[in-house]
Amino acid sequence: MLSKSQARTFFFGGTVVTFLIFIGLTIYSLAPGNDQTNHLAITDDVIKGKHLWETNNCMGCHSILGEGGYYAPELTKVIDRRGAPLIKAILQSPVPWAPNGRKMVAYEMPEEEAAAMVAYLEWIGKIDLNGFDRIVSPLAKDKQ
Amino acid sequence: MKYKSQQVAYWFFALCMLLFALQIVYGFIMGFARIGMDGLHDWIPFNTARAVHTNLLVVWLLSGFMGAAYYIIPEEAQRELVSVKWAYVQLISLALVGVLAITGYHFNIWEGRKFLEIPRELDYLVVINVLLFLGIILTTLYKGKRRTTTALVLTMGLVFAALLYLPGMIWFDSQVTDSFFRWWVVHLWVEGVWELIMGGILAFLLIKLTGVDREVIEKWLYVIVGLTFLSGILGTGHHYYYIGVNKIWLIVGGVFSALEPLAFLAMALFAVYMYRKGERNHPNKIALFWTIGSAIVSFVGAGLLGFAHTLPQVNLYTHGTLITAMHGHYAFWGAYVMIVLAIISYAMPNMTGRKRHDKTNGHLAFWLSNIGMLGMVVAMGVAGVVQVYLERRLSMDFMVAQEEVKIHFVVMLLNASLFATGIGLYIYEFIKYGRPTDEALEMKKEEEPALVH
Numbered sequence: 001m002l003s004k005s006q007a008r009t010f011f012f013g014g015t016v017v018t019f020l021i022f023i024g025l026t027i028y029s030l031a032p033g034n035d036q037t038n039h040l041a042i043t044d045d046v047i048k049g050k051h052l053w054e055t056n057n058c059m060g061c062h063s064i065l066g067e068g069g070y071y072a073p074e075l076t077k078v079i080d081r082r083g084a085p086l087i088k089a090i091l092q093s094p095v096p097w098a099p100n101g102r103k104m105v106a107y108e109m110p111e112e113e114a115a116a117m118v119a120y121l122e123w124i125g126k127i128d129l130n131g132f133d134r135i136v137s138p139l140a141k142d143k144q
Numbered sequence: 145m146k147y148k149s150q151q152v153a154y155w156f157f158a159l160c161m162l163l164f165a166l167q168i169v170y171g172f173i174m175g176f177a178r179i180g181m182d183g184l185h186d187w188i189p190f191n192t193a194r195a196v197h198t199n200l201l202v203v204w205l206l207s208g209f210m211g212a213a214y215y216i217i218p219e220e221a222q223r224e225l226v227s228v229k230w231a232y233v234q235l236i237s238l239a240l241v242g243v244l245a246i247t248g249y250h251f252n253i254w255e256g257r258k259f260l261e262i263p264r265e266l267d268y269l270v271v272i273n274v275l276l277f278l279g280i281i282l283t284t285l286y287k288g289k290r291r292t293t294t295a296l297v298l299t300m301g302l303v304f305a306a307l308l309y310l311p312g313m314i315w316f317d318s319q320v321t322d323s324f325f326r327w328w329v330v331h332l333w334v335e336g337v338w339e340l341i342m343g344g345i346l347a348f349l350l351i352k353l354t355g356v357d358r359e360v361i362e363k364w365l366y367v368i369v370g371l372t373f374l375s376g377i378l379g380t381g382h383h384y385y386y387i388g389v390n391k392i393w394l395i396v397g398g399v400f401s402a403l404e405p406l407a408f409l410a411m412a413l414f415a416v417y418m419y420r421k422g423e424r425n426h427p428n429k430i431a432l433f434w435t436i437g438s439a440i441v442s443f444v445g446a447g448l449l450g451f452a453h454t455l456p457q458v459n460l461y462t463h464g465t466l467i468t469a470m471h472g473h474y475a476f477w478g479a480y481v482m483i484v485l486a487i488i489s490y491a492m493p494n495m496t497g498r499k500r501h502d503k504t505n506g507h508l509a510f511w512l513s514n515i516g517m518l519g520m521v522v523a524m525g526v527a528g529v530v531q532v533y534l535e536r537r538l539s540m541d542f543m544v545a546q547e548e549v550k551i552h553f554v555v556m557l558l559n560a561s562l563f564a565t566g567i568g569l570y571i572y573e574f575i576k577y578g579r580p581t582d583e584a585l586e587m588k589k590e591e592e593p594a595l596v597h
Contacts, residue, residue, distance in 0.1 A: 004293075004363040011370035018377040025378075029390035030321065035321045047317045057249075057256035060191025065323060065387045066464030067258055069177070071190045073542040074464055074592040102177075103185050124319060130394065132386035135460050135536070136192075144479045 029070060037126035049120020050072065052113055061104070064124060072104065077125050077133055079118065088114040145494040147218040149225035151580040154495050155235055156211025157488045161571045162205035164481075168564050170197040175560060178546075178553040188250065195249045195261040201476065202259065203242040208484030209341050210238070213281055213298060215491050216348050220295035221288025227280055232275045239359060242268050242445045257322070259330050260312045267313050274306045293362035294351070297369055298344025304337035316395065320388040327383040333403065334475070335379060335446070339372040342442070342483050343411070349435045353423025353593065361418060368410045368556055375403035382454050386463050394456045405447030408479075415439035429492060430506040434486035437514065442481040445474030445521070461536050466528035466549070485570065491575045497584035500577055509569035517564025520556050527552035 028034065053059070061072040068074075078087060090097045090104070091114040097104040109117070127133075145151070173184055173193040182190070204397060218225055225231060245262045248254060256262040264271065279301065312329035316322040346367045351358050381397020415436050426432065449471040453462040462468070493501050500506070527549040534545040 002363065002367070004359060004366065007363045007366035007370070008293075011366045011373070014370050015373040015377070018374055022377050022380065025381075025392065025396060026324075029384070029392060030324070034390045036390070037318060041317060042317050050317065050319055050322075053319075055254070056252065057191045057195060057254050058263060059256055060194045060261075061189075063464045065319065066322060067387070068464065069191060069194050069258075070464065070466055070469060071174075071194070075396055089278070094580050100547055102543065102546070103182060105189050105191070120183035120319075127320065127388040129386045129388055130391055132460060133465060 036130075038123070038126055041123060041126070043119060043123075045116045045119035046123045048113075048116040049118070049123075052109075052117055053120060056105075056107060063131065065127070072102065075121060076122070076127075076129070078123050079125050084118045084122070087118055091117055145491075145583050147224045148582065148585055149228045149231075150215050150218050150491075151495055152225065152228055152231045152235070153208075153211040153215035153491060154580045155232070156207045156214065157491070157574070159207045159235065159239055160204045160211065160484060161574050163200045163207065165571060166566065167197055167200035168202065168560075168567060170200065171562065172557070172564075175553055175557045178304075179528060179550050179557070192249050193253060196246050198244060198259055199249070199261055200242070203238070203245075205476075205480050205484060206374070206451055207235075208480075209338075210234075212276075212341075212345050212484065212487045213302060215487065215495075216298060216345070217281055217284050217288075217295055220290065220292045220348070221285050222290045223284065225280060226283045226287060230276060231256050231280055234273060234280065237269065237273045237532045239274070241266055241273060251596045257312075264313065267309075270309065271306075274309070278303060278306060290343055292358070293365060294344055294347045294358075295367055297340050297347070298335070301337045301340030301344060304340070305333055305529065308332050308337060323387050324384065325387060327380055331383055332377070334480075336373065338480060339376065339407065340369050342438075343369050343372070345483050345487050346411065346415065346435065346439060349431065349484075349486055350418045350422075352490065353424070353426045353428065353432050353435060354418050355424030356418045364410075364414050368407055368414060371407040371410055372404075375400050375407060379404045379454075382456075382459065383469055385456050385459055395455060398454070398456050402451060404454070405443070405451050408443040408447035412439045412443040419568075427499075428490060428501040430501050431486055433507070433510050434482055437510070438478060438482035438486055438507050440474035441478030441514070442475070442588050443478070445471070445476075445478040449474055449525075451522075460472065461532050464527070465531050466524055467532065468528075470521055470524035470528050473524065474517065477517050488574070492574065495580040495584055496577045497581050498577055500573060503573060505573050506570045509566045509573065511566070512569065513563050513566030516559045516561070516566055519559030520563060523552045523556035523559060527556075535537075 032039070053064075057063075058075075059068040061069045063070060063074045064076055066074065066076070091107055091109045092111070094106055094108050096106045170193045173188055174190060174197060176182065177185070177190050177193070214231060241262075248263060249261065253263055255263050281299060285291065285299060298569055308329055311325045314325060316325065343365055347361050350356065350361050360374060377400075378396050379401035381393040382399060382401040384393035416439070419432070419436055453459055453467050453471065489501065489506070493499055530552070531545050532551050534540040534548055535542060
């Protein structure tokens with residue numbers, strides 16, 4: 001029968017071993033040789049776009065890379081799908097964009113902010129997502 | 145209640161009740177918006193309602209865990225808390241951080257990272273708050289007469305939760321790296337260290353409610369939390385399948401997250417077995433309901449429903465859909481909400497000296513909230529499956545598919561009303577108990593043996 005000290009060893013031993021493997025895998029998957037994101041293509045505009053994405057909590061409604069609020073469309077491939085001019089127009093609109101009646105906040109972004117958002121979404125759209133971008137049909141341009 | 149300083153837990157529990165009620169209000173705002181009734185959009189758009197709904201959950205659960213620790217640690221360490229005054233300072237600062245964050249969300253002040261919306265400036269206040277809390281708990285344990293496994297596991301969970309908050313505070317230029325480390329906080333909290341906290345509270349309650357020998361319960365507690373970390377740490381990989389990192393996570397995440405239900409299964413079997421093995425017929429049946437219920441529902445919500453979409457082949461279709469929302473609701477409800485409601489139900493008669501634990505309202509609260517939550521989860525699950533099929537198999541546009549699933553949100557709202565009624569009754573009972581009294585301290589010494597039939 002398992003003793004309490006054996007159970008304690010199982011807990012501490014298992015935790016240490018799996019945590020070390022986890023750290024190792026983290027280093028491996030974030031190594032430059034394994035980059036799937038085209039990291040070197042991250043420009044100042046992309047960074048500014050990410051900052052805008054966060055400070056406006058776009059993820060509270062939309063999703064990106066499959067993560068978000070599930071209330072508004074997934075935006076990973078939105079530039080492919082809808083084109084940069086429409087995206088900029090929506091971001092700069094003084095009237096809430098409301099497809100099928102579901103309203104978006106009217107952000108009235110100035111030109112440079114809308115351009116940064118587009119740069120950010122263009123960079124996102126080129127990430128290798130291990131097949132998610134091609135299987136999830138509305139995201140993939142060639143399936144429309 | 146053996147120690148006067150345990151009374152501080154009452155105020156943490158009261159904060160829980162207040163924030164839980166507010167969380168439900170914002171949940172209704174989101175639910176109505178999904179069926180097209182978004183009259184509050186100009187003041188509370190969906191992203192605000194969502195951030196408030198999820199952050200209130202996190203803050204009130206943390207408040208519940210902290211209250212539980214302030215109640216449990218003195219009994220386990222067999223001494224008073226080292227400072228009640230600082231515990232109240234910590235409570236006020238926690239409430240202040242919560243209020244500031246939630247008010248800010250209504251004025252577009254946030255960080256916009258799912259579950260971690262609190263602005264960076266407030267993160268530093270959170271760190272100070274948690275350090276203060278840990279200081280009180282660790283010093284109490286250090287000076288205590290006794291060091292138990294239950295206290296150790298509960299405290300380890302709280303310390304690790306604090307440490308794991310830090311990776312979420314680092315800025316990354318890349319959305320992918322940002323997301324990668326955000327899961328270090330979110331996943332390793334809810335599918336890792338929070339389970340230690342849950343296990344610690346569960347073990348304490350089982351020792352008190354069933355009378356089973358502490359050594360037996362604590363031995364199995366080690367096994368359960370061991371299984372939690374063994375599967376949960378590498379199970380983080382299921383969040384990395386499709387966010388732009390290496391394919392190795394498809395295998396690692398797939399295998400280890402498939403093992404994650406084992407910890408919850410062990411917890412459910414453990415709780416039921418200890419209940420059956422127990423010789424004590426504790427009169428606080430409602431605390432027992434919440435305790436055993438938590439272990440069973442967490443197995444279904446976190447274990448089974450998580451497993452249902454954790455394999456990469458399935459997750460390819462369900463990633464980023466309402467299926468995740470369905471699993472999230474039942475997992476949080478079973479694993480964390482129910483265990484906090486269990487410790488509150490156990491502690492209230494002891495702190496106030498009022499024996500209201502067998503009132504009909506308490507039982508109604510349990511059943512109505514559980515039936516309501518199950519109905520909500522089924523409605524969201526059906527909406528999720530329909531969404532996956534229409535959007536990802538039939539290539540329908542997102543908004544067209546959303547129109548088709550509206551009816552399921554009507555069903556969800558009906559069930560949410562049942563759920564809210566149950567929680568309303570729970571809060572009503574909490575209020576009726578009144579505040580802690582010093583008479584309860586005397587009663588503990590003289591009357592508690594009489595509580596055990």
